[in-house]
Amino acid sequence: MNDQHRATPDPAPARPAQVRRRSLLAGCSAHAVHDGLTDVIYVLLPVWQAQFALSYAQIGLLRGVYAGTMAGVQLLASRAARHWGRERLLVGGTALAGLAYLLAGQATGLGVLLLALLLGGLGASTQHPLASSLITDTHEAGGGVKEALAQYNFAGDIGKTLVPGLVGLLLAVISWRASVTLVGVLGLVAAGLLWWLIPSRASTSAMRGKAPTTAGPRGAPRGLWALIVTGTLDSAVRMGFLTFLPFLLKAKGAGSAGIGLALTLLFIGGAFGKLFCGYLGARIGMMKTVWLTESSTAGLIVLAVMLPYGGLMLMLPLLGLVLNGTSSVLYGAVPDLVGSAKRDQAFSLFYTGTIGGGALAPVLAGLLSDAVGVTVAVMVLAALLFLTLPLSWHVQRRLPIDDSVPPATA
Template sequence: MLMTILDGSIVTVAMPAVQDDLGFSPAGLSWVVNAYLIAFGGLLLLAGRLGDLLGRKRMFLAGTAVFTTASLVAGLATGPGVLIAARFLQGVGSALASAVGLGILVTLFTEPRERAKAIAVFSFTGAAGASLGQVLGGVLTDALDWHWIFFINLPIGLAALAVAVPVLPADRTKGPRPTGLAGLTAGSDAIGAFLVTAGLMLGIYTVVKVEAYGWTSPHTLGLGALALVLLAAFVARQATARTPLMPLRILRPRNVLGANLVQMLMVAALFSFQILVALYLQRVRGYGALGTGLAMLPAAVVIGAVSLGVSARLIARFGERTVLLAGLLLLGALLGLLTRLPVHADYALDLFPLMLLAAGFGLALPALTSLGMSGASEEDAGLASGVFNTTAQIGMALGVAVLSTLAASRTESLESYGHSQAEALTSGYHLAFAVGAGLIGAAFVVALTLLRGSPRPARSFRPAARVEKAGS
């Protein structure tokens, strides 16, 4: 968990250094993030199904080994193509390990109090990884070079493998183990996994290349239409397959459907906030990688503190829906105020107060998770959790691609009219933040109209029990 979350945040601070060293274009740079996110998000459901068929321990070990090996290749990369390929393999490894990690945890810890403690440690590790990644990315990039943001995964991955092999018990698969490639393909819906992954990858590629071809060009419209056809075929496949990757019944409850839509919109806006603010600090304000990491740290700390220490009490008092709406209002204010960020911003006056508004994410995510799980039946709880994680990854990929492309297009246009680079970059970021604020507004409307509060009374809320239910 630490390695996966750390890798997601550590890369953002080092992206300008990667761009300068390997010669990425501004729009192409987003593929350093997108290649990872598309593989991760597109394969989570398939990886969970393979864990059921082949064994969770086996899948966890395979995913950790793939991720660690891909980290070595990424650290040794000398060109954009190799780095993007290594990032894709990192996403594959993350999907294999992450899809079964929580399932292993709740299987090992069956006593409710011990399970609650284990899940709390698991969640805190994620928050710590996000905070540590921002600072560690700056330290490694400044003190050594950007290659070490990937090399840092090697000791973590090797330690995880060394502990997991003797400690994790061998688990039995559900039902008969598939024999041969045909049996595995039939049981895991490989066709559905191919359709959704190919559709997402092609869609993101189309958006990233808009800067070169334009929104109405045959290239954009043709590939965009093909991506939609692939995704539509995935939906049709799930409606007719004997063992679908994602049974469509999981999205029938209003809270499940609404929570996934809200999460996709919210994460699309906020993951790009994390990247674009880091780029603003380095490209416009001239911060180094370490300074950028320290500047972004307050947001990560506030998110972790609120999500782990405050949100549960507020949910118990006011309910999930109310807390979610309040969090979205804070996030909308954050992105709205970022559209007024000046070229020569003072960090203490202009940026630090905005970092504190990131508390909205710490409020919104736990409430959103509870709402998304509350609408799922008992037998679909695990599948609902997998779908929820998948929409988060899709939101990240789409948000980074769309908002970074809009920012790059606006910047290039203004530079062609004679604006300074700093002015053009800042205006491009303003456009992206404005669109992000619009996405948060759309998420607020969806939450207001689709979501309903938990049917259980607030006085019976117990944070440990709620987390245990979500984990199971």
């Protein structure tokens, strides 16, 4: 990407503060746009169901193929970045995600939609491992990694809030094809912005070389795998619930604009939940925070099924806070379990597990919904959250004594 620009020497080396600013802005922009492109699918699923007469299993398959591709290719994306460059891969992945939505806007059936979402997931696979490692590399030497990752984390939920909400409003005035095409254009514009923002490889490599080397605590591998399973279950319930929340709302009388507003309220709560739960975890510990958020999430999901439309809308910000907040605490525990030399691999494994769980859950929940109904399927998802309680206790035993969980990303 822009090899001539990269090869031209700068008149003076980029200052560390400037490199940190540009990398943080690039990472936050990538996170906001990619999370917005990922979660706008929830608004579009009921539209596609009506347009193409899809079953609930097919709805779950559409959501699952995007998330499954995104999860399965992340390790390959991290390895490919070593050969092709982090900048090229992140920009190219963002452009591919935009092109995927342009293709989805021309879909005439399930097959084209699956192909478009497969390509979208492939492009999205580059964002989490590459953007988070970009921020870590440029901030670790000078300090402030936790604060930078908190901002990166918050930016993702801003994208989840704005893009689905805006598309929900657009669907009330223009066709779904035009709305999806505009989402694709957003992806292409974001790729151009990233091409300009991302610091050169030489600048980021120089700052990474100044960072200290650390080692993980004893027994960390088993703790890491328990953490990955905990995150996988949490993500599976979250993605499964988000996939079928629009259908719960539709059954309670909501239209496209109402579904978009509901998701906006949920994601606003989720954005603040990631910040709040990150700080809460630092004060009371990872395990207590997970027990509090997961138990609350299960109870609120049950209430979401039982409440009427008005009550559900009022409760959604609180549900979003605990639904999304757990992921921040879990992700923040990854650096405490591994040394700095293995951090990139650990993050990739964690992302692969959590996003993989999020990909599989909608498919299984869709099959269950076809068999016994959406309400029962959502209640089963709520019950799964209680499996995270003993797992988080096992992770707690493997953490260092000074269990300080930074607010990070999911």
